[in-house]
Amino acid sequence: MESELADLLLRAARRMRRHQIDSLAPLGLTPAQARALRVIIRYAPLRMVDLAARLDIVPRSATTLVDALEEAGLVARRPDPANRRSLLVEPTGAGLDARARMSAVRREAAEELFAPLSAEQRETLHGLLAVLDDAEPPHDCPKGGHRD
Amino acid sequence: MESELADLLLRAARRMRRHQIDSLAPLGLTPAQARALRVIIRYAPLRMVDLAARLDIVPRSATTLVDALEEAGLVARRPDPANRRSLLVEPTGAGLDARARMSAVRREAAEELFAPLSAEQRETLHGLLAVLDDAEPPHDCPKGGHRD
DNA sequence: TATTGTTATACTCTATAACTATA
DNA sequence: TATAGTTATAGAGTATAACAATA
Numbered sequence: 146m147e148s149e150l151a152d153l154l155l156r157a158a159r160r161m162r163r164h165q166i167d168s169l170a171p172l173g174l175t176p177a178q179a180r181a182l183r184v185i186i187r188y189a190p191l192r193m194v195d196l197a198a199r200l201d202i203v204p205r206s207a208t209t210l211v212d213a214l215e216e217a218g219l220v221a222r223r224p225d226p227a228n229r230r231s232l233l234v235e236p237t238g239a240g241l242d243a244r245a246r247m248s249a250v251r252r253e254a255a256e257e258l259f260a261p262l263s264a265e266q267r268e269t270l271h272g273l274l275a276v277l278d279d280a281e282p283p284h285d286c287p288k289g290g291h292r293d
Numbered sequence: 294m295e296s297e298l299a300d301l302l303l304r305a306a307r308r309m310r311r312h313q314i315d316s317l318a319p320l321g322l323t324p325a326q327a328r329a330l331r332v333i334i335r336y337a338p339l340r341m342v343d344l345a346a347r348l349d350i351v352p353r354s355a356t357t358l359v360d361a362l363e364e365a366g367l368v369a370r371r372p373d374p375a376n377r378r379s380l381l382v383e384p385t386g387a388g389l390d391a392r393a394r395m396s397a398v399r400r401e402a403a404e405e406l407f408a409p410l411s412a413e414q415r416e417t418l419h420g421l422l423a424v425l426d427d428a429e430p431p432h433d434c435p436k437g438g439h440r441d
Numbered sequence: 442t443a444t445t446g447t448t449a450t451a452c453t454c455t456a457t458a459a460c461t462a463t464a
Numbered sequence: 465t466a467t468a469g470t471t472a473t474a475g476a477g478t479a480t481a482a483c484a485a486t487a
Contacts, residue, residue, distance in 0.1 A: 151403040153422035158306030230463045230468040255299040261428035273418045274301035280409035378445040
């Protein structure tokens, strides 16, 4: 029954999030902030609107995340020379430095959650979730590709 | 890479939750309230502590959920005859009535999210997520079995 | 001393609405 | 008139800490 599938999915995600909270806390980052920082590093420089689209949140929510990251000295906003309405967000040196630690921490957390699965099973799971992800209605990101 | 797996899992869960918000809104329920109501119906009567354990949240958070459900007239608290510290929670008639509508709505939401997967693929996904779920550190629920 | 539930409080995450500056 | 970003605000979902009543 699909609703049970939904439950399992949400349960796994809940556990995952909790794990991330614990593992990211020493870095002074929340899961959403860490995710935003990853996207910023990957696509920098990018406008607030585009960051929001990549994160699949409304622009106002992106403001909050970038505020926190900027206050932590991990990213910086600068005017977009091409459009005086826009701001471009990009990582600072400290932001780039945080990337390695974040990756390690995230890998460990995922490693632990998915430990009960064999490499082959993980690959299968990955494939199935990717199908679901690709079926998502398209966001209007500037250049296509992965959103996260 | 496992961290990408984690991303996909969280993305799917995010979409699922958003879907549930929309589909449950007409019933006047939030996803967490709906989940709590389902657990209550399934295991009633049950103590607040046990409800919290089933939901994998702290007792204080269960209080908030039951407050909302009680105010909506869907569940009721009554003293536990066996222990004057405890309260037993159980569904009202209205709560039981809500079950059918909730199930339909949940089934539709799940149906839509998992539409891109074949029946066989859904089964595979179910199996993999179940492995993850079973590996979860055991809660101390009164009678074993599914927690949700 | 431990357990049950609650009051009080706070924080993350995200949203809508209204506003400002620009295009 | 439409777009980019923000201020202001709200609500869901959860948590910790301190407390009262009971065991």
